[in-house]
Amino acid sequence: MPVIGTIFYVFLAVVAIGSALGMLLNRSPIYSALFLVLNFATVAVLYLALGAPFIALTQITVYAGAIMVLFLFVITLLGAEKLPGYDPIKGHRQTALVFALIFVVEVVLFFVFRNQTVGPVPLIGPDFGGPKNLGVTMFTEYLLPIEVVAFILLSATVGAIMLTKPERKVSTRLSQQKD
Amino acid sequence: MPLSYFLGLSAIMFTIGVLGVILRWNALVIFMSLELMFNAANLIFVTYASYYQVLTGQIFVFFIMAVAAAEVAVGLALMVAIFRTKRSVDIDQVSSLKG
Numbered sequence: 001m002p003v004i005g006t007i008f009y010v011f012l013a014v015v016a017i018g019s020a021l022g023m024l025l026n027r028s029p030i031y032s033a034l035f036l037v038l039n040f041a042t043v044a045v046l047y048l049a050l051g052a053p054f055i056a057l058t059q060i061t062v063y064a065g066a067i068m069v070l071f072l073f074v075i076t077l078l079g080a081e082k083l084p085g086y087d088p089i090k091g092h093r094q095t096a097l098v099f100a101l102i103f104v105v106e107v108v109l110f111f112v113f114r115n116q117t118v119g120p121v122p123l124i125g126p127d128f129g130g131p132k133n134l135g136v137t138m139f140t141e142y143l144l145p146i147e148v149v150a151f152i153l154l155s156a157t158v159g160a161i162m163l164t165k166p167e168r169k170v171s172t173r174l175s176q177q178k179d
Numbered sequence: 180m181p182l183s184y185f186l187g188l189s190a191i192m193f194t195i196g197v198l199g200v201i202l203r204w205n206a207l208v209i210f211m212s213l214e215l216m217f218n219a220a221n222l223i224f225v226t227y228a229s230y231y232q233v234l235t236g237q238i239f240v241f242f243i244m245a246v247a248a249a250e251v252a253v254g255l256a257l258m259v260a261i262f263r264t265k266r267s268v269d270i271d272q273v274s275s276l277k278g
Contacts, residue, residue: 009180013188020195020215029207036211039192043218050229055237062244067214067251078262100194104262107190121182121230126202128229129237137234138241149245152191156249160256162197168261179263 009049016042029075033068040064050121052129193219206261206268210254216218218248 019042022035040063047056127133138146192215199212219238228236262268 005180009184013184016188017191017195020192023208023211023215024195024199024202029205029210029211032208032211033226039215040218043222046188046222047225049180049223052225052229052237052240055221055225055240058241058244062248063214063218067248070251070255071207071211074258078259078268093202096198099201100198103194103197103208104190107187107194121180121226122232124229124232128232129234133234134237134241138238142238145242149242153245153249156252160252162213163253163256163260 012042012046012049016046030072031076033071036071037064037068040068050129051124054129054134055133182226182230183221187228189219189222192216192222204269204271206258206270208250209270210258214247214251217243 009024016039016104019035023032023039026032026035040059044056044059044064047053194211196216196219199215200209203209203212221243224236224240224243228234228240258268
């Protein structure tokens with residue numbers, strides 16, 4: 001691995017972890033969402049480096065584009081950035097940090113004690129994860145899951161519309177019954 | 180690049196996501212932390228897809244993205260509905276299901 005490659009990967013790791021921490025620690029949900037967009041873009045670059053260009057572009061359009069715009073829209077719609085943050089439970093943060101530390105220690109122990117030799121990830125060309133290969137596999141071998149996912153998306157859209165519909169009719173009907 | 184680089188990066192991102200779910204009270208930030216954990220899992224999938232040169236991992240990531248989009252749509256709709264009745268997205272205010 002040449003030096004420039006190492007610098008590239010270290011830089012990506014620093015940006016990914018730093019933006020994730022920024023998302024976690026920022027008081028304002030808007031800044032959290034923007035940090036998360038940066039994190040998604042960084043992970044998309046990692047996907048490109050791993051030979052998955054189609055997944056990388058899907059990450060940019062679906063995650064950083066659609067999902068985070070939806071988040072920002074809801075944050076500004078609710079005005080949630082003006083809500084004050086406070087800690088109602090004592091010792092909550094300390095307990096959470098201890099649990100997170102235990103999780104990290106478990107991960108480190110897994111790396112130390114596994115008796116399996118692991119080679120580097122091989123460099124592969126762009127044709128492996130390109131749209132053509134992925135599409136052929138998706139629409140032959142995984143045709144039924146694709147249809148199921150389409151149905152899930154449709155039902156989620158209908159459910160979201162039903163959930164956000166104002167329920168004034170029901171309440172007025174109830175009040176009329178009381179009268 | 181060694182495999183452990185991607186595994187370690189994904190583990191750290193997943194841990195930050197777990198911390199976000201535990202530490203934050205804003206339900207929207209908890210949702211974002213969930214997305215971060217999805218992302219860490221996706222990174223593992225893509226890493227092993229290119230490690231074993233099998234395309235199944237990348238297709239699974241595509242499915243995860245679609246289901247995450249559906250989950251976010253329903254979750255944010257729920258959030259808007261909760262905000263209408265409670266005037267808050269603080270999870271401590273929402274915790275009282277008894278009404």
